[in-house]
Amino acid sequence: MGRVTERRRVIRIRDGAVSTRPDTLVAEEPLEIRLGGKPLAITMRTPGDDFALAAGFLVSEGVLASAGELANIVYCAGATGEGGSNSYNVVDVRLADGVPVPDITLERNVYTTSSCGLCGKASLDAVRTTARWPLDTSPDTPVRIEPATLSALPDRLRAAQRVFERTGGLHAAALFTTDGELLDIREDVGRHNAVDKIVGRALQQGQLPLSSCVxxxxxxxxxxxxxxxxxxxxxxxxxxxxxSSLAVDLAVETGLTLVGFLRGTSMNVYAGEHRLALSAAASTG
Incomplete structure (x- = not known):
């Protein structure tokens, strides 16, 4: 397995003083995801939780929805072609018997980077995969969260980022209860990879759908x-x-509660405000 961090020599300049020192950097390596032996996607990621990343990616693509649909995930031996050595940069996902294998590689080029996520999708329709669990859009939905609880989440997220403290170069995704309890956190150079790792771990543990989580x-x-x-x-x-504007459009369309610029006690609610316990006197203008 690749390491999460690596050491590199740097020249440090502080107030005109020059010195050399080792610096800790977050590792970034490619991961090829295969489905039934067929190449599906390549993503630049931080090594670690690779099986969860692959599983989470397939959840977002509508291929997987439960642990029972997944047979196994393995690293492909000899992926480097150098004497049968294993790079641990290629994984193959096998679906359970009876689960259809979609031919999604023929419709679009699936390539991801650590910065922008999935690229090359042909159209908006190609990424609007049908959700297995439509979100409850009723104003009487049981999922309710206090703005004060949301305000505390960024600090709790940062406090749990172990690798970020050493490198300063990682994104993170965390799963919380509506009471603000931390359930899981994953770090990666790509924010989309961090989310896939969260979702993939939940799938492996039989926890989907995450209908009571933030x-x-x-x-x-x-x-x-x-x-x-x-x-x-x-x-x-x-x-x-x-x-983004498209993110807000999709949140409105699907009934997702979307909060941005969550900093201190300030936040913008772009969609799904019915899930927030807002004061009756809150301005709607």
Whole structure:
């Protein structure tokens, strides 16, 4: 397995003084995901939780929805072609008997980067995969969360980021209860990979749909992250930065509660405000 961090020599300049020192960097390596032996996607990721990442990716693609649909995930031996050595950078996902294997590689080029996530999807229709668990959009939904609880999540997320403290170069995704209890956290150079690792671990543990949870991400809220939340049955997505216009459109369309610019006691609610315990006197103007 590749290491989560690596050491590199740097020249440090501070107030005109020059010195050399080792620096700790987050590792970034490619991971090829195969489905039934057939190449499906390549993503740049931080090594670790690779099986969960692959499983979570397939949840967002609508291929998997439960642990029973997954036979196994293995590293492909000899992936480097150098004397049969294993790079641990190629995984093969096998579906359980009777689970259809979609031919999604013929419809679009599936390539991901650590910065932007899935790229090359042919159209909006191609990424609007039908959700297995439509979100409850009723105003009487039992999922309710206090704004004060949301306000505490960024600090709890940062406090749990172990690798970030050593490198300063990782995104994180965390799963919380509506009372603010931390359930799981994953780190990666790609925010989309961190979410896939969260969702994939939940699938492996038979916890989908995550219908009573809040997903908190360390960066912006893209269309893809909204899609991943919806496909996992997560009703609330909160981000410390801005959402995109397409992310807001999808959140409104699916009934997801989308919160952005979550910093201190301030936040913007872009969709699904019915899940927030807001004061009756709150302005709607």
């Amino acid at each position: 997903l908190m991400v360390s960066g912006r809220a893209s269309f893809e992250l909204v899609q991943k939340a919806v496909m996992a049955g997560i009703p609330v997505l909160a981000a410390v930065s801005a959402p």
